[in-house]
Amino acid sequence: MNLDHTLELLRQGKHIPEETVYSLCLELQELLINEANVSYVDTPVTICGDIHGQLHDLLTLFEKSGGVEKTRYIFLGDFVDRGFYSLESFLLLLCYKLRYPDRITLIRGNHETRQITKVYGFYDEVLRKYGNCNVWRYCCEVFDYLSLGAIINNKIFCVHGGLSPDVDTLDAIRGIDRKQEVPHEGPMCDLLWSDPDDVETWSLSPRGAGFLFGKNEVDKFLHGNDIELIARAHQLVMEGYKEMFDGGLVTVWSAPNYCYRCGNIAAVLEIDDQLQRNYTIFEAVQPQDGVGNAIIPTKKPQMDYFL
Amino acid sequence: MHELFSPVRSLYDEYMARVRSRSRRLYGQIDSRVRQSVPVMNLGTYLRTVAIDVALLQFIERAGPDTPVQVVNLGSGSDLRMVQYLSVFPQIVKFLDVDFEEAVAFKGQVIDTTTQLKQIVEQYTREGRYELLSIDLCDVQHAMELLTTHTRTDVATVFITECLLCYIPQRESQLLIDSIQGAYSTGTPGGNLWVSYDPIGGSAPNDRFGKIIERKLAHVQEPRLAHSARLQLKGDVRSSVAKAIDHCNVVIRDMWQFLQEKVTDEEKKRVAALQFLDELEELKVMQTHYVILSAQW
Numbered sequence: 001m002n003l004d005h006t007l008e009l010l011r012q013g014k015h016i017p018e019e020t021v022y023s024l025c026l027e028l029q030e031l032l033i034n035e036a037n038v039s040y041v042d043t044p045v046t047i048c049g050d051i052h053g054q055l056h057d058l059l060t061l062f063e064k065s066g067g068v069e070k071t072r073y074i075f076l077g078d079f080v081d082r083g084f085y086s087l088e089s090f091l092l093l094l095c096y097k098l099r100y101p102d103r104i105t106l107i108r109g110n111h112e113t114r115q116i117t118k119v120y121g122f123y124d125e126v127l128r129k130y131g132n133c134n135v136w137r138y139c140c141e142v143f144d145y146l147s148l149g150a151i152i153n154n155k156i157f158c159v160h161g162g163l164s165p166d167v168d169t170l171d172a173i174r175g176i177d178r179k180q181e182v183p184h185e186g187p188m189c190d191l192l193w194s195d196p197d198d199v200e201t202w203s204l205s206p207r208g209a210g211f212l213f214g215k216n217e218v219d220k221f222l223h224g225n226d227i228e229l230i231a232r233a234h235q236l237v238m239e240g241y242k243e244m245f246d247g248g249l250v251t252v253w254s255a256p257n258y259c260y261r262c263g264n265i266a267a268v269l270e271i272d273d274q275l276q277r278n279y280t281i282f283e284a285v286q287p288q289d290g291v292g293n294a295i296i297p298t299k300k301p302q303m304d305y306f307l
Numbered sequence: 308m309h310e311l312f313s314p315v316r317s318l319y320d321e322y323m324a325r326v327r328s329r330s331r332r333l334y335g336q337i338d339s340r341v342r343q344s345v346p347v348m349n350l351g352t353y354l355r356t357v358a359i360d361v362a363l364l365q366f367i368e369r370a371g372p373d374t375p376v377q378v379v380n381l382g383s384g385s386d387l388r389m390v391q392y393l394s395v396f397p398q399i400v401k402f403l404d405v406d407f408e409e410a411v412a413f414k415g416q417v418i419d420t421t422t423q424l425k426q427i428v429e430q431y432t433r434e435g436r437y438e439l440l441s442i443d444l445c446d447v448q449h450a451m452e453l454l455t456t457h458t459r460t461d462v463a464t465v466f467i468t469e470c471l472l473c474y475i476p477q478r479e480s481q482l483l484i485d486s487i488q489g490a491y492s493t494g495t496p497g498g499n500l501w502v503s504y505d506p507i508g509g510s511a512p513n514d515r516f517g518k519i520i521e522r523k524l525a526h527v528q529e530p531r532l533a534h535s536a537r538l539q540l541k542g543d544v545r546s547s548v549a550k551a552i553d554h555c556n557v558v559i560r561d562m563w564q565f566l567q568e569k570v571t572d573e574e575k576k577r578v579a580a581l582q583f584l585d586e587l588e589e590l591k592v593m594q595t596h597y598v599i600l601s602a603q604w
């Protein structure tokens with residue numbers, strides 16, 4: 001496999017042969033199997049939230065934040081589903097990971113599962129593009145190897161969703177057997193599904209998976225693990241990012257105009273060597289039809305909102 | 308509420324099958340929307356339907372089984388609600404569907420090619436309980452003449468506007484609302500009700516989703532509609548519709564509030580079990596941009 005060639009095809013949103021995807025996914029599994037459940041990452045680093053198959057916006061993200069040749073990145077998961085280019089977005093990140101293994105950390109999101117991708121678009125996208133679901137299966141195998149979190153300079157904990165009542169310490173996360181489909185309950189599920197909210201204590205999540213947790217739980221986790229920030233994604237934020245609980249937690253969202261419809265802006269969070277936070281916001285690439293930079297296919301069922 | 312839905316599935320299927328043979332294009336549009344619909348969309352459609360039904364049912368119930376009721380569905384499109392309501396509520400003496408000539412002709416022709424549905428509709432039509440009427444609602448004076456000859460103004464009446472007012476220019480929709488309120492007298496047993504479902508938003512500086520709806524409306528495909536697709540979206544929940552109907556008893560909720568306040572936990576669970584919904588934030592963004600309004604006079 002010629003990595004540079006594949007990268008070039010991906011950037012243009014072009015078709016990648018099934019065999020290439022197969023070998024790419026195999027190599028990634030070999031690479032990821034050696035990573036810990038919670039990877040160590042050094043500053044400076046740029047934290048990115050949900051991508052959801054918006055390839056062109058992902059390319060903008062790299063442009064606006066320095067690019068993988070110069071910058072370290074943590075992606076908080078939800079690479080696939082909803083957008084039209086889940087496959088290309090995910091493969092692009094895999095190629096970068098292969099090329100710059102120390103410069104890019106990929107954390108699993110709640111959409112990186114077989115079950116969710118069957119409902120929310122990635123499975124259908126692969127069927128549409130290949131006529132069979134092999135490529136989807138290869139990617140799902142990779143999903144099972146993605147890390148559950150990352151820790152920056154031992155001070156900032158990164159995770160897709162949030163905390164779990166079953167997890168008090170980072171060591172508890174390190175003890176999870178992560179190489180499996182995301183279970184419907186338990187600590188691994190909670191890390192990918194939970195949300196911060198104005199609640200006194202652990203509460204049921206309206207999503208039907210994970211929990212709601214409040215300032216008390218966050219303060220306890222920060223204090224108990226001697227860290228100062230939880231950086232997570234998982235929830236659409238119209239302004240791109242949102243700090244909560246006196247700055248003890250931040251939600252970062254990196255899919256602008258989510259689903260080509262929501263109108264939101266996107267953000268990434270850069271953490272410098274002094275652990276200062278610096279947000280970069282960006283807007284969606286303008287949709288264009290047909291020739292030139294085809295961003296969104298001409299048929300856009302998503303745009304037909306109920307009127 | 309349940310009895311409204313038990314017998315109708317086959318009728319809807321029949322209608323859709325006939326739409327298919329009449330207009331591949333339209334069928335394709337509806338069908339792909341149904342098949343590709345993601346949970347947020349389905350839930351939105353569900354909420355919209357239920358919100359109107361709840362208002363209608365409450366009104367009919369309050370009026371009591373002995374009070375005759377009329378229902379006027381303005382801009383009814385392909386809505387087949389009339390079949391459900393006419394079969395369950397004998398006290399509905401008239402159900403009037405109103406739309407543009409083309410839309411009315413299309414609906415009539417499609418029904419005409421069905422079997423089961425046609426039989427039912429013909430029966431209600433014979434009994435004088437159902438009518439499908441073509442009116443351009445922008446021509447308010449003419450519309451009022453037709454409405455008042457095809458319904459009684461002294462019978463408790465519900466007017467439904469489900470995504471209609473956003474297509475009618477501000478001045479005309481105000482005039483239409485005023486004229487109807489003037490013509491259908493207060494003091495009839497049961498009173499009158501206006502139920503409206505409308506998009507809102509777009510004028511507040513940071514209302515990004517509202518801007519998207521606004522842009523979408525400006526590009527409405529139907530040439531007939533394009534000229535009037537100047538939405539009177541307002542930044543706050545008290546939409547232009549509410550302002551227009553404000554001298555009577557108005558209740559207005561955005562659809563997110565409706566979901567929180569009016570849908571029981573049990574029903575929420577039932578719906579959640581039908582299709583897994585992850586996109587709560589997106590649902591909220593969307594649903595806070597639609598309102599259900601009921602105004603009684």
Ligand SMILES: C[S@@+](CC[C@H](N)C(=O)[O-])C[C@H]1O[C@@H](n2cnc3c(N)ncnc32)[C@H](O)[C@@H]1O
Nearest residue numbers: 307382383384406407410443444445469470474
């Ligand atoms: C978005 S559709 C809604 C249809 C239906 N109420 C529903 O919610 O399923 C709007 C409908 O209003 C009709 N309409 C728009 N402007 C109209 C006018 N000036 N007079 C009559 N009908 C109109 C359109 O033909 C169309 O059927």
